[in-house]
Amino acid sequence: MIENHLLQNYRSAPVTIVRGEGCYLFDDSGTRYLDMIGGITVCVLGHAHPEIADAIAQQARTLVQASNLFGHEPARSLANELARRSGFDRVFFCNSGAEANEAAIKLARKFAYRNGETRRRTILSCTGSFHGRTLGALAATANEKYQEGFDPLPGGFRYTRFNDVDALKKAIDDSVAAFIVEPVQGESGIIPAKVEFLKAARELCTQHGALLIFDEVQCGMGRIGPLFAFRHFDVRPDVVTIAKALANGLPIGAMLLTERVAIGLQPGDHGTTFGGSPVPCAAGMAHLRIRDAIGLERHVVEMSDVLFRELRAIADEFPDLFGEPRGLGLLAGLPVKEPHDAAALVTFARENSRVLLNKAGNNTLRFGPPLIVTEEQLSVAMSALRAAAQSLVVSVA
């Protein structure tokens, strides 16, 4: 038996990945898998991208860590580039999506506090949301499945129904410091927000003096098309959090904010040892440079059409097994109907077709491939899905 002292907090498949290349992963026996997960919507430019590897290596030979006691070029460049592309004024770097949301939660409260509004404490979030596993982000994650057994969670969090404008009207009052929302809910099964919901959120937040925070950790960085999801919805939040894809696989998170709200966090208010360290920032810069050079945004739109056309066809072929596909860009969810289990499809596709699929919440198959995925690769993945569906239908019949 292979020695394994890793904490058993993940339900890892019995596969040891040793290498990646583009949209493929290779295990320790040399088997090649087509990857429709991309490190959970992280490796947008594929695995082991040579130019990103070069940028990482060059930065690692130059400077790996300087701390935030000093300035350095990689963080400054990436912050400037993100500001230029987003229209936001300030960028705070951290190491993950949860940390970016923690920063946003702290910012919202401190912003109110600095404005003399010491009673404005509430963080409002949506049912079905996922904002991360640290205690603050978990308190904002309105899902019993993730919160159970971790009480007492930090106080001052309230929830409102996702995509319900009337409920939001009732929920936002002058005690709300911020409303945090995913433009596309990811972990709960790829559910896009309605444009009118996000527009109403913008209006209500402005009206009541609350900050509007978009958690684009999963749906940002070009996953649904534009680099920032807020552009798709044409709604401008006060704060955006990103992570996952920013450095194509290296750990990094970021909070983008306007100058107006940036006064919330001043020297000493918040920080992290590794946040914005040179190597992930150099990888982030390389990622942004490459995505422009290859016209990634256009490619996502084209591949999205292919993916959704195929998913709709498969859903029509297996009406007892699948519901309507949901999502935007290259973030798609295919709901699996009871009594079937999406996990069985994932296992079948991996073991029989060497295609890696993923189950998200609410018994949904999630598709979040590298954004460089080709039409041929999508077609291979869809054949694997059909074969898996066939096996389930046959085995149940």
Ligand SMILES: Cc1ncc(COP(=O)(O)O)c(C=O)c1O
């Ligand atoms: C929308 C959203 N927010 C936050 C997070 C947490 O990010 P991380 O796992 O990097 O802490 C995730 C992770 O899946 C996410 O999908």
